[in-house]
Amino acid sequence: MTELTNLRAEVERLRSASGAHGVLRSIYLNGELPESLRAKAASAAIQHEVPKLLPERQLELKAQGPERPFEEILAERLARQDELEGLPLEPMPDPDNPGVMRLGHRLPKPNVCI
Numbered sequence: 001m002t003e004l005t006n007l008r009a010e011v012e013r014l015r016s017a018s019g020a021h022g023v024l025r026s027i028y029l030n031g032e033l034p035e036s037l038r039a040k041a042a043s044a045a046i047q048h049e050v051p052k053l054l055p056e057r058q059l060e061l062k063a064q065g066p067e068r069p070f071e072e073i074l075a076e077r078l079a080r081q082d083e084l085e086g087l088p089l090e091p092m093p094d095p096d097n098p099g100v101m102r103l104g105h106r107l108p109k110p111n112v113c114i
Contacts, residue, residue, distance in 0.1 A: 021048050 013026065024045035028038045091101040 021045060 024041045027041035094100040094102045
């Protein structure tokens with residue numbers, strides 16, 4: 001008779017729980033139930049307790065073409081290389097930072113055989 005009373009109390013407890021989520025919570029919080037049952041109830045209840053992590057918005061990455069033609073960029077860099085090859089190796093004032101001295105750089109010319 002004690003088992004019947006316990007079962008009726010359990011049924012009443014489950015009915016008084018607030019919906020399916022309340023039943024799942026009462027099952028996984030009940031330390032007297034087997035671990036496997038509590039784990040199943042917890043895995044079913046967690047979907048309603050913790051919101052899913054979703055991205056706020058999708059990034060729209062688009063490749064952008066060069067703003068200047070390649071030939072113009074190449075000509076500018078080749079002119080800069082020629083300018084750097086003629087710099088002296090002694091200290092000289094930095095035009096961008098007054099009071100700062102920098103060394104000029106002389107790059108070796110490549111040996112190209114055609």
